[in-house]
Amino acid sequence: MTNEFVLTALQREFPDEILxxxxxxxxxxxxxxxxxxxxxxxxxxxSSLNFMFLTDLCGIHYPENKEKEIGVVYHLHNLIxxxxxxxxxxxxxxxxxxxxxxxLFSGANWMERETFDFYGIKFKGHPDLRRILNVEDMDYxxxxxxxxxxxxxxxxxxDKMFGR
Numbered sequence: 001m002t003n004e005f006v007l008t009a010l011q012r013e014f015p016d017e018i019l020x021x022x023x024x025x026x027x028x029x030x031x032x033x034x035x036x037x038x039x040x041x042x043x044x045x046x047s048s049l050n051f052m053f054l055t056d057l058c059g060i061h062y063p064e065n066k067e068k069e070i071g072v073v074y075h076l077h078n079l080i081x082x083x084x085x086x087x088x089x090x091x092x093x094x095x096x097x098x099x100x101x102x103x104l105f106s107g108a109n110w111m112e113r114e115t116f117d118f119y120g121i122k123f124k125g126h127p128d129l130r131r132i133l134n135v136e137d138m139d140y141x142x143x144x145x146x147x148x149x150x151x152x153x154x155x156x157x158x159d160k161m162f163g164r
C-alpha cells in the first residue's frame with residue numbers, strides 16, 4: 001500500500017470532498033470537507049483499504065485563519081499493511097460541530113470527549129458529550145489560543161533571560 005494508491009482511491013470515490021493533500025515526513029495527510037468526514041472515514045474502514053483502527057482524534061486551533069480556525073485531525077491505521085493516514089477537516093468558529101465516530105470506532109468516545117473538553121468542539125450524535133478532564137463548571141476551553149502566554153503586568157522577570 002502506498003500514499004499514491006490510497007490517495008487515488010479517495011479521489012476516485014470522493015472527487016468533490018477532497019480539498020488538498022500533503023505528505024509531511026512521508027505520511028499522507030488529506031484535508032476533506034467537514035460534512036464529508038464521517039463518510040470518508042466510513043469508506044476507509046469498510047472498503048478493501050482496511051483502516052480499521054482509529055489511532056487518535058484531536059482538535060487544532062488556528063486563530064489567525066478565520067475560514068479554517070478550528071479543526072479536527074483523525075489518525076487512522078491499517079494494521080494489516082501497517083499503513084497510517086491522517087485526515088483533517090476545518091470549520092469556522094461559529095460552526096464548531098462535527099459528526100461523531102462513536103458508531104464506527106468505540107474508542108472515539110473518550111477522544112471526542114477530550115477534544116470537546118479542551119477545544120469546545122461538539123460531536124453531533126455523541127452518546128455522552130461532557131467534560132472528562134477539566135472541572136465541570138469551567139466556562140472556557142483551555143487549548144483554544146485565546147489568551148496571552150504570559151502576564152504582561154509581571155515585573156519579576158526579564159524576557160532577555162529567556163532568549164526573547
